[in-house]
Amino acid sequence: MNAVVGYYTTDFGELWEHSLDSLIHEAMYGVLHASNMDPKHVDAVFLGNMLGGVLNDQLLLSSHVCQDLGKNIPVYRMEAACASGGLAFQAATEYLSAGKNRTVLVVGAEKMTDQTPDLVTKSLATAAATEEQHVGLTFPGLYGIMAQAYLERFGYTEEHLAYISVKNHDHATRNKHAQFHIPMTVDQVMASMYVAKPLKVLDSSPISDGAAAVIISNDPKVISSHQSVRILASETATDTAELARRTDITSLQSTKIASNKAFKQAKLTHKDIDVLELHDCFTIAEILAMEDLGFWAPGKGGAYAKEMRTHINSSYPLTANTSGGLKAAGHPVGATGVKQIGELYLQLTQNASERQVKKAQYGLAHNVGGSGGVAVVSILGV
Amino acid sequence: MNAVVGYYTTDFGELWEHSLDSLIHEAMYGVLHASNMDPKHVDAVFLGNMLGGVLNDQLLLSSHVCQDLGKNIPVYRMEAACASGGLAFQAATEYLSAGKNRTVLVVGAEKMTDQTPDLVTKSLATAAATEEQHVGLTFPGLYGIMAQAYLERFGYTEEHLAYISVKNHDHATRNKHAQFHIPMTVDQVMASMYVAKPLKVLDSSPISDGAAAVIISNDPKVISSHQSVRILASETATDTAELARRTDITSLQSTKIASNKAFKQAKLTHKDIDVLELHDCFTIAEILAMEDLGFWAPGKGGAYAKEMRTHINSSYPLTANTSGGLKAAGHPVGATGVKQIGELYLQLTQNASERQVKKAQYGLAHNVGGSGGVAVVSILGV
Numbered sequence: 001m002n003a004v005v006g007y008y009t010t011d012f013g014e015l016w017e018h019s020l021d022s023l024i025h026e027a028m029y030g031v032l033h034a035s036n037m038d039p040k041h042v043d044a045v046f047l048g049n050m051l052g053g054v055l056n057d058q059l060l061l062s063s064h065v066c067q068d069l070g071k072n073i074p075v076y077r078m079e080a081a082c083a084s085g086g087l088a089f090q091a092a093t094e095y096l097s098a099g100k101n102r103t104v105l106v107v108g109a110e111k112m113t114d115q116t117p118d119l120v121t122k123s124l125a126t127a128a129a130t131e132e133q134h135v136g137l138t139f140p141g142l143y144g145i146m147a148q149a150y151l152e153r154f155g156y157t158e159e160h161l162a163y164i165s166v167k168n169h170d171h172a173t174r175n176k177h178a179q180f181h182i183p184m185t186v187d188q189v190m191a192s193m194y195v196a197k198p199l200k201v202l203d204s205s206p207i208s209d210g211a212a213a214v215i216i217s218n219d220p221k222v223i224s225s226h227q228s229v230r231i232l233a234s235e236t237a238t239d240t241a242e243l244a245r246r247t248d249i250t251s252l253q254s255t256k257i258a259s260n261k262a263f264k265q266a267k268l269t270h271k272d273i274d275v276l277e278l279h280d281c282f283t284i285a286e287i288l289a290m291e292d293l294g295f296w297a298p299g300k301g302g303a304y305a306k307e308m309r310t311h312i313n314s315s316y317p318l319t320a321n322t323s324g325g326l327k328a329a330g331h332p333v334g335a336t337g338v339k340q341i342g343e344l345y346l347q348l349t350q351n352a353s354e355r356q357v358k359k360a361q362y363g364l365a366h367n368v369g370g371s372g373g374v375a376v377v378s379i380l381g382v
Numbered sequence: 383m384n385a386v387v388g389y390y391t392t393d394f395g396e397l398w399e400h401s402l403d404s405l406i407h408e409a410m411y412g413v414l415h416a417s418n419m420d421p422k423h424v425d426a427v428f429l430g431n432m433l434g435g436v437l438n439d440q441l442l443l444s445s446h447v448c449q450d451l452g453k454n455i456p457v458y459r460m461e462a463a464c465a466s467g468g469l470a471f472q473a474a475t476e477y478l479s480a481g482k483n484r485t486v487l488v489v490g491a492e493k494m495t496d497q498t499p500d501l502v503t504k505s506l507a508t509a510a511a512t513e514e515q516h517v518g519l520t521f522p523g524l525y526g527i528m529a530q531a532y533l534e535r536f537g538y539t540e541e542h543l544a545y546i547s548v549k550n551h552d553h554a555t556r557n558k559h560a561q562f563h564i565p566m567t568v569d570q571v572m573a574s575m576y577v578a579k580p581l582k583v584l585d586s587s588p589i590s591d592g593a594a595a596v597i598i599s600n601d602p603k604v605i606s607s608h609q610s611v612r613i614l615a616s617e618t619a620t621d622t623a624e625l626a627r628r629t630d631i632t633s634l635q636s637t638k639i640a641s642n643k644a645f646k647q648a649k650l651t652h653k654d655i656d657v658l659e660l661h662d663c664f665t666i667a668e669i670l671a672m673e674d675l676g677f678w679a680p681g682k683g684g685a686y687a688k689e690m691r692t693h694i695n696s697s698y699p700l701t702a703n704t705s706g707g708l709k710a711a712g713h714p715v716g717a718t719g720v721k722q723i724g725e726l727y728l729q730l731t732q733n734a735s736e737r738q739v740k741k742a743q744y745g746l747a748h749n750v751g752g753s754g755g756v757a758v759v760s761i762l763g764v
Binding site: 060072076087097098099236238241242 | 401403434435436439440441445447448449454455456457460461462463469472476479480481505507508510511617618619620621622627635639751752755756
């Protein structure tokens with residue numbers, strides 16, 4: 001059985017004093033220190049990063065990792081757009097499943113704020129289909145299309161979306177590493193400017209710097225000597241690059257497939273899950289995720305979002321995005337999927353301080369690349 | 383036991399009529415057709431590509447692969463600079479070793495010639511250390527430093543390097559997919575202009591477009607129903623990003639470590655190997671590879687290169703780069719490491735036509751990222 005045995009995250013935000021290398025360094029040595037380990041205990045590194053080549057002129061980050069750890073071990077850099085971190089984690093679990101006793105460091109990192117927002121938006125859009133880029137579609141545009149279709153199909157308004165932002169901003173006030181610690185009201189979200197109708201600035205995750213790292217192991221000695229959380233499943237699926245080629249744009253097929261495989265692998269039902277980290281790059285994405293993962297029936301998401309059912313103080317049992325989600329904790333894209341695993345680790349080891357979900361035993365993380373071209377779903381349990 | 387069960391390569395060269403997507407498409411359906419398979423037989427895809435984000439505005443290529451295959455399977459895009467293809471193959475072997483019966487398509491691709499050589503050289507240089515980039519070092523410069531150190535240390539001349547180019551150009555005349563089919567003389571190589579002294583244009587691999595794909599499997603039914611070649615070992619190691627941080631710049635530590643691990647895993651000695659595909663991004667690199675892999679003693683490479691010991695018509699038993707190598711077959715960087723495996727597959731199944739090494743039973747492929755920041759060494763056998 002594979003397990004997570006340690007976690008560290010840098011602050012997420014506009015970190016002017018940090019480079020991509022220094023973020024990776026802080027996260028790697030942070031998790032080693034937190035786990036009372038040093039590089040000699042690590043057999044391989046999986047690195048999630050999307051834009052190192054495009055924004056930071058840094059490819060072959062594997063050699064940076066080697067130089068920083070002082071160890072010539074295998075390093076695998078994975079790129080799956082905004083699911084790069086989640087896929088690095090998923091691939092690392094496959095690597096461990098080969099059976100040798102191994103301990104692997106998974107690090108996700110992105111350094112985005114050294115460039116202009118225009119360039120960052122254009123760079124992120126390289127994860128869209130070529131045909132979409134050529135007609136000027138960016139990710140706010142793609143998710144705007146999905147949001148509009150969802151609102152029209154199920155008779156909701158922009159206000160229903162706004163509650164996701166309000167909830168996640170409230171959660172982020174309890175997370176000292178979050179990019180934003182500002183509570184938001186529905187009125188504030190509704191009053192913010194459009195980026196791609198019906199989505200507004202305050203429906204959208206920010207541009208962020210940050211890195212996060214976990215250590216995972218299948219070595220019984222390593223697992224028993226640490227506070228550990230079992231990795232019950234980690235699955236990935238893909239979908240078409242073009243939104244126009246899908247039969248339904250109010251759900252993500254990749255999420256559905258990865259989720260079904262993960263629940264089957266974990267031998268759990270939806271009622272077993274206590275805490276979720278979801279890919280809310282835009283508010284609509286969290287609503288679609290709740291439906292595609294099977295927690296809410298199709299079309300119910302708008303109404304349930306407005307009830308703030310997944311808020312930590314809600315009377316409903318399931319809590320989503322205690323970290324603040326991508327929306328309010330920030331979205332350094334390569335780091336996000338690893339931070340999600342780490343947030344579950346904190347929750348399931350009862351170390352989530354003022355945002356602790358009581359008696360959390362099982363958690364699910366959901367990380368998406370592009371408009372759903374890749375999804376990764378992982379289920380953890382104590 | 384994992385095995386290679388099929389191979390396809392596009393032509394390598396300046397392929398104006400091809401996009402990155404169409405190269406990937408041709409290679410994937412080419413290898414499926416060659417293997418009498420279709421997408422339903424494939425459980426996952428590993429994709430090696432370096433510069434999709436930088437040169438082609440295409441990240442999240444996983445979704446392109448899904449769309450092209452019409453199948454929502456896991457797709458892993460690996461980036462390790464010029465070792466992206468080799469590392470995709472290596473990671474795929476780890477994935478298979480998890481034990482489930484699986485069949486995986488490994489594809490490597492790069493589309494480089496749509497951009498100016500200046501931009502390509504700058505983009506490739508993102509695989510150098512930040513400090514190296516800042517002082518203006520490109521890869522010709524880095525390998526030029528290594529070449530100069532080697533020539534000075536062991537008392538060789540630029541002419542010794544030239545023979546590697548002559549040999550590989552001669553081999554490429556027998557490979558219809560090679561970028562160049564022009565035999566070269568030592569005089570021609572020596573008369574070509576310097577790109578980074580002591581390295582000249584004709585010491586250097588070209589800028590290329592191309593894609594290559596192999597299908598690998600651990601499923602006994604799949605293996606027994608195809609011409610198959612066993613994967614006896616595939617290992618990777620890393621090294622510092624900065625050349626200046628290494629104790630020796632006339633050898634690559636990453637190659638040595640990966641090679642030692644691979645021979646140990648394969649339970650073979652150097653004398654068992656019949657055919658090599660080596661990472662000759664520059665002529666010096668093939669000489670260093672022969673020494674670092676343990677085939678030639680340190681410092682002997684210059685003399686042995688001049689004797690053309692690894693030419694297919696040489697009286698010595700070991701043949702290197704029958705494909706023409708990176709130098710003459712071309713170097714679409716993400717494709718190179720996969721093409722190397724494919725060339726060994728052709729040799730070991732006795733399908734290498736006019737460049738067939740007689741009775742070839744064991745082959746070794748060696749793929750390098752950057753100035754040695756990553757190396758992958760794989761050993762195959764019938």
